[in-house]
Amino acid sequence: MKTFIPGLSRRDxxxxxxxxxxxxxxxxxxxxxxxSSNLRSILRNATELSLVSIGMTxxxxxxxxxxxxxxxxxxxxxxxxxxIQAEIHPLVIGLVAILVGTTxxxxxxxxxxxxxxPDIIATLGMSNILRAAVFGMLGGRWITGLPPVxxxxxxxxxxxxPASIIVIFIFYLVFWILLTFLPIGRxxxxxxxxxxxxxxxxxxVRKTRIIGYMLLGSLVGFSSLLYVGRLGSVxxxxxxxLPISAIAAVVIGGASVFGGRGSIIGTLAxxxxxxxxxxxxxxxxxxxxxxxxxxxxxxxxxxxVDLLINKQQTISKYLRFKIRQPSxxxx
Amino acid sequence: xxxRLLKQSFPALLSNRVYFLIxxxxxxxxxxxxxxxxxxNTRTILDILRMGTVLLLLSIGQTLVILAGGAGxxxxxxxxxxxxxxxxxxxxxxxxxxxxxxxxxILFGGLLGSINGFTVAIWGLPPLIGTLGSMWAxxxxxxxxxxxxxxxxxxxEFAFIGDGRILGIPTQILLVALPxxxxxxxxxxxxxxxxxxYLIGVNETAAKFSGxxxxxxxxxxxxxxxxxxxxxxxxxxxxxxxARPDVGSGMELQSITVTVLxxxxxxxxxxxxVGPLLAVxxxxxxxxxxxxAGINAIWQLAVLxxxxxxxxxxxxxxxxxxxxxxxxxx
Numbered sequence: 231m232k233t234f235i236p237g238l239s240r241r242d243x244x245x246x247x248x249x250x251x252x253x254x255x256x257x258x259x260x261x262x263x264x265x266s267s268n269l270r271s272i273l274r275n276a277t278e279l280s281l282v283s284i285g286m287t288x289x290x291x292x293x294x295x296x297x298x299x300x301x302x303x304x305x306x307x308x309x310x311x312x313x314i315q316a317e318i319h320p321l322v323i324g325l326v327a328i329l330v331g332t333t334x335x336x337x338x339x340x341x342x343x344x345x346x347x348p349d350i351i352a353t354l355g356m357s358n359i360l361r362a363a364v365f366g367m368l369g370g371r372w373i374t375g376l377p378p379v380x381x382x383x384x385x386x387x388x389x390x391x392p393a394s395i396i397v398i399f400i401f402y403l404v405f406w407i408l409l410t411f412l413p414i415g416r417x418x419x420x421x422x423x424x425x426x427x428x429x430x431x432x433x434x435v436r437k438t439r440i441i442g443y444m445l446l447g448s449l450v451g452f453s454s455l456l457y458v459g460r461l462g463s464v465x466x467x468x469x470x471x472l473p474i475s476a477i478a479a480v481v482i483g484g485a486s487v488f489g490g491r492g493s494i495i496g497t498l499a500x501x502x503x504x505x506x507x508x509x510x511x512x513x514x515x516x517x518x519x520x521x522x523x524x525x526x527x528x529x530x531x532x533x534x535v536d537l538l539i540n541k542q543q544t545i546s547k548y549l550r551f552k553i554r555q556p557s558x559x560x561x
Numbered sequence: 562x563x564x565r566l567l568k569q570s571f572p573a574l575l576s577n578r579v580y581f582l583i584x585x586x587x588x589x590x591x592x593x594x595x596x597x598x599x600x601x602n603t604r605t606i607l608d609i610l611r612m613g614t615v616l617l618l619l620s621i622g623q624t625l626v627i628l629a630g631g632a633g634x635x636x637x638x639x640x641x642x643x644x645x646x647x648x649x650x651x652x653x654x655x656x657x658x659x660x661x662x663x664x665x666x667i668l669f670g671g672l673l674g675s676i677n678g679f680t681v682a683i684w685g686l687p688p689l690i691g692t693l694g695s696m697w698a699x700x701x702x703x704x705x706x707x708x709x710x711x712x713x714x715x716x717x718e719f720a721f722i723g724d725g726r727i728l729g730i731p732t733q734i735l736l737v738a739l740p741x742x743x744x745x746x747x748x749x750x751x752x753x754x755x756x757x758x759y760l761i762g763v764n765e766t767a768a769k770f771s772g773x774x775x776x777x778x779x780x781x782x783x784x785x786x787x788x789x790x791x792x793x794x795x796x797x798x799x800x801x802x803x804a805r806p807d808v809g810s811g812m813e814l815q816s817i818t819v820t821v822l823x824x825x826x827x828x829x830x831x832x833x834x835v836g837p838l839l840a841v842x843x844x845x846x847x848x849x850x851x852x853x854a855g856i857n858a859i860w861q862l863a864v865l866x867x868x869x870x871x872x873x874x875x876x877x878x879x880x881x882x883x884x885x886x887x888x889x890x891x
């Protein structure tokens with residue numbers, strides 16, 4: 231039997247082309263863009279975003295969304311900071327971080343599947359609860375001056391290759407295999423593509439959805455190690471731009487916000503697009519406040535263009551989604 | 562006898578959101594007056610309710626958008642509030658008469674709302690993506706324009722809206738909150754437009770086939786949301802006598818919480834405006850109660866988050882039970 235292995239789709243190539251175009255433009259405008267130390271710092275700063283975007287891709291593939299990732303990363307990062315200060319073995323800290331992240335993902339997933347709360351509402355609520363927890367746990371002070379226990383994960387260099395590239399490569403390889411070859415990956419695509427069909431083919435849709443959110447949570451947990459390793463401190467605004475940047479990276483990478491369509495390679499290209507853009511704006515001397523506005527426009531624009539291209543297909547699916555909702559008369 | 566009454570009335574209490582909210586409101590009032598003996602007098606309560614005016618405006622808009630279904634939601638209300646306020650501040654700084662500036666601000670809010678209306682209703686972006694994007698764009702623009710520094714050079718007479726009193730009642734309640742509520746209540750319950758909003762929320766396809774201009778209705782609701790945010794921005798600026806670029810941050814959470822606590826089905830089609838009105842009172846009183854009890858304002862975020870999650874789960878439970886009873890189980 232022939233196995234279906236998706237290669238690079240046309241949409242992936244389009245995103246990659248977009249990134250190359252961006253690189254060309256920025257390197258013409260600023261001569262500092264294409265030098266190795268700048269590229270290295272771009273990659274270092276984008277490591278967390280690239281890992282969280284993998285999880286965000288999974289969740290968006292299932293037709294969901296998670297805007298609590300930033301606050302979740304904050305909570306885990308603070309716990310990691312405390313454990314480092316208590317001089318616990320790094321391996322244990324790493325396990326705890328992943329465990330706490332996964333638990334947060336599990337809570338999100340359960341609220342969405344068992345509580346039947348729409349993804350956006352559930353994660354909006356969680357995001358605010360966790361943000362309050364960040365404030366409460368920090369108590370108005372930053373955690374600073376942490377020993378560089380996890381710095382080798384982002385700062386170091388192995389065989390002449392920066393550690394951040396190695397981390398990104400390993401994670402994307404693992405999750406590419408997971409999404410492409412393993413049953414859970416197929417289930418994730420099927421759930422997002424056509425919920426009813428997935429149910430009828432015997433896929434446990436609820437379990438799949440919760441696992442998806444747990445995978446995202448575990449990635450957020452691991453990313454908090456990178457955050458602490460990179461900065462050596464935890465500030466009160468930790469991860470505040472993370473959810474929107476991750477969503478932008480995923481939709482620029484071509485994933486459909488209606489679920490079922492998207493690829494991890496496209497997401498990686500989307501992450502690079504975002505990372506280069508942030509750096510490019512900085513080099514051009516544009517105030518960093520503009521960055522958020524640009525990200526906002528980019529999200530609307532890329533989803534909108536995608537919509538125009540796939541209009542027929544998407545709308546018929548959207549209507550199907552609507553009919554599935556319980557609709558009754560007035561209360 | 563009592564037991565039977567309780568058994569019968571308890572589900573009724575839960576399913577009739579207005580009764581439920583009134584009971585909740587009374588409980589909140591009792592708890593607050595236990596915390597502080599100075600709490601229960603008309604003046605204090607009116608002062609506290611003043612804080613609810615802007616939230617009420619935004620929640621009315623949010624309720625209408627969610628009512629009209631199609632996964633409708635507007636995450637950008639807070640950002641529209643901030644940006645409209647900054648617009649007012651800039652106009653006033655450049656010497657435009659404050660009342661004309663206020664009018665222009667309301668129109669400007671409508672313009673911002675119509676951008677959402679365009680991306681979501683006409684272009685067809687999922688509402689949460691379209692308004693998430695505009696939330697970031699608008700919020701960032703407010704910060705960029707002001708560099709993060711509040712604009713505060715409003716003429717003295719402008720304070721009348723936010724700080725004045727007529728017959729002892731704060732102006733913003735008497736002249737803004739109540740009239741706006743009354744007008745929109747009338748439109749929602751006694752006009753074709755209002756019926757259309759419900760119908761679209763209940764069944765979009767059926768509404769389309771009965772000739773209801775679905776796209777136009779949704780577009781005007783998002784625009785209305787912007788107009789309400791514009792009015793809110795005028796009230797807020799007059800109250801603070803400053804245009805703060807971050808004044809609306811967190812307002813989207815508050816307005817969505819109020820909307821679902823008020824009994825609006827998050828999938829659209831069912832809900833009323835009285836529920837959100839009571840919910841605004843409760844949320845505002847709880848917020849000031851937390852302040853009275855000396856609890857850090859940060860924890861209000863968490864409390865709101867919990868109320869939101871709790872309210873939606875209860876809603877979902879009630880709607881699914883009702884759907885089963887009426888044979889329309891999903």
